[in-house]
Amino acid sequence: MTFDNAFLRELPADPEAGSRLRQVDGALYSRVDPTPVASPRLLAHSSEMAQALGFSEADVASPWFAEVFGGNRLLEGMQPWASNYGGHQFGHWAGQLGDGRAISLGEVVTTKGERWELQLKGAGPTPYSRTADGRAVLRSSIREFLCSEAMHHLGVPTTRALSLVGTGETVLRDMFYDGHPEFEPGAVVCRVAPSFIRLGHFELPYARGDHALLRQLVDFTIRRDFPHLQGSGEALYAEWFGEVCERTAQTIAQWMRVGFVHGVMNTDNLSILGLTIDYGPYGWIDNFDPDWTPNTTDAGRRRYRFGQQMQVAWWNLSRLASALSPLFAGTGPLQAGLDWYASTYATVERRMQADKLGLAEPRAEDDVLHSQLHTLMVQAQIDMTLFYRALLDFDPARPQPTAAMEQAFYDLALRERFDGELRDWLARYAKRLGEDAQPALQRRERMRLANPRYVLRNYLAQEAIDLATQGDLSGVHTLLEVMRRPYDDQPGREHYAGKRPDWAKEKAGCSMLSCSS
Numbered sequence: 001m002t003f004d005n006a007f008l009r010e011l012p013a014d015p016e017a018g019s020r021l022r023q024v025d026g027a028l029y030s031r032v033d034p035t036p037v038a039s040p041r042l043l044a045h046s047s048e049m050a051q052a053l054g055f056s057e058a059d060v061a062s063p064w065f066a067e068v069f070g071g072n073r074l075l076e077g078m079q080p081w082a083s084n085y086g087g088h089q090f091g092h093w094a095g096q097l098g099d100g101r102a103i104s105l106g107e108v109v110t111t112k113g114e115r116w117e118l119q120l121k122g123a124g125p126t127p128y129s130r131t132a133d134g135r136a137v138l139r140s141s142i143r144e145f146l147c148s149e150a151m152h153h154l155g156v157p158t159t160r161a162l163s164l165v166g167t168g169e170t171v172l173r174d175m176f177y178d179g180h181p182e183f184e185p186g187a188v189v190c191r192v193a194p195s196f197i198r199l200g201h202f203e204l205p206y207a208r209g210d211h212a213l214l215r216q217l218v219d220f221t222i223r224r225d226f227p228h229l230q231g232s233g234e235a236l237y238a239e240w241f242g243e244v245c246e247r248t249a250q251t252i253a254q255w256m257r258v259g260f261v262h263g264v265m266n267t268d269n270l271s272i273l274g275l276t277i278d279y280g281p282y283g284w285i286d287n288f289d290p291d292w293t294p295n296t297t298d299a300g301r302r303r304y305r306f307g308q309q310m311q312v313a314w315w316n317l318s319r320l321a322s323a324l325s326p327l328f329a330g331t332g333p334l335q336a337g338l339d340w341y342a343s344t345y346a347t348v349e350r351r352m353q354a355d356k357l358g359l360a361e362p363r364a365e366d367d368v369l370h371s372q373l374h375t376l377m378v379q380a381q382i383d384m385t386l387f388y389r390a391l392l393d394f395d396p397a398r399p400q401p402t403a404a405m406e407q408a409f410y411d412l413a414l415r416e417r418f419d420g421e422l423r424d425w426l427a428r429y430a431k432r433l434g435e436d437a438q439p440a441l442q443r444r445e446r447m448r449l450a451n452p453r454y455v456l457r458n459y460l461a462q463e464a465i466d467l468a469t470q471g472d473l474s475g476v477h478t479l480l481e482v483m484r485r486p487y488d489d490q491p492g493r494e495h496y497a498g499k500r501p502d503w504a505k506e507k508a509g510c511s512m513l514s515c516s517s
């Protein structure tokens, strides 16, 4: 395994190593080792990710693998560090945050020339741990591990997960911040991405007026993470910012397509590569509801609700634009990048909505068709994933509700009440399909690939967590397996493609999630 730790080699280091809590000025990282755990045990791994990194299944099964990815041992070439970033949390500047429980081990360069940074989450204290312990609990680690891989297989840009290691230690958490802390099992996830640089990495040197460090980081990021961008000076910076905006737009549109709500879109939780990062209090849409947020901390203002994600990402990118302003003579190129974000999002969204309905040629007036459906789904409390998937089998020659569509309702009374509206909409949809020259099979395939059959609904993850807490990892393994092929019908796995059961509606972990992790 070849490591090339460019972040560490090319960027300025904190002169002090170790985990003493401190403000770190003029440096982008601090050297700090993971804190060993009592008895690391591999609970799950992603075989695709292991393979991409060059680990054989025998490697994965060896005791050293759990030791390395639990934080007890280093492979040759690993040089652990925690990076230094700031961020806007819930709209307010929070100052220095940094990797308080994430520790990067190194950057692997594979034989194919891919670069993958390996980063442990929950690996113990760092200089950035502030008041917390540097650890992560099993429940949140399972959620991060599973969702990273599920998102990847759904085709949504994301950080990946290599492994989930149980630590054999407990962690004290007050799950709902209500004065009832409990000991919970601890775990460490090894996540993997070409880069873990966040918007907040640029904001911190800007906030401190350290423009030289800011420029150094920008130059490094372009060189390492955007090597296809050529040129120099302001023109290069402008092109790069435009690409960051474009990637972010694409990712958010994909979230909207699959019904993913991130839950805590602070600027320190947005990746410069547009990857989905930090699987904390995220959730998946059951009944379609743009106002829904899974994050209890956000319940009051709903800043991070489903339907707001596009706007919040824009706000976050405008914070990045401010941070980059010292590199530009005027604001024109930064404004152009933000405009590019909005227009990219609009284009991608139009295509995405058309794909969800199987339309080959989107038209401006289709907006009405989409918004009527959205309104109907909100008012009648229709399950987003089930309904769109049910449309695959819709026959425009017989524009009536099918059994699968009826299954997508949560409430029988609402189903009856909105039956007329549903029939009206289906008639309009059938008419529209008639104007879209495309063979039925091709339409079905377009829809199949836009509308997953399986998503990682909160209660499914919670079922796996409940089992895992009793020592049974089979739920985690099965979910990982199901989520590898989210667009395929998988006979015998209907349980994973159902709607949220009533018991899960108000249950902790299923509809309510806190940041306590």
Ligand SMILES: Nc1ncnc2c1ncn2[C@@H]1O[C@H](COP(=O)(O)OP(=O)(O)OP(=O)(O)O)[C@@H](O)[C@H]1O
Binding pocket: 097, 098, 099, 100, 101, 102, 121, 128, 129, 130, 132, 133, 134, 135, 136, 264, 268, 269, 277, 278, 279, 280, 515, 517
């Ligand atoms: N248990 C913890 N110990 C130390 N620092 C923590 C802990 N939990 C969160 N932090 C730090 O608090 C800040 C904000 O936390 P947030 O919940 O966004 O991130 P996170 O879940 O730790 O991880 P990441 O963004 O790396 O996925 C970050 O600086 C994070 O490292």
Ligand SMILES: [Mg+2]
Binding pocket: 268, 269, 278
């Ligand atoms: Mg975070």
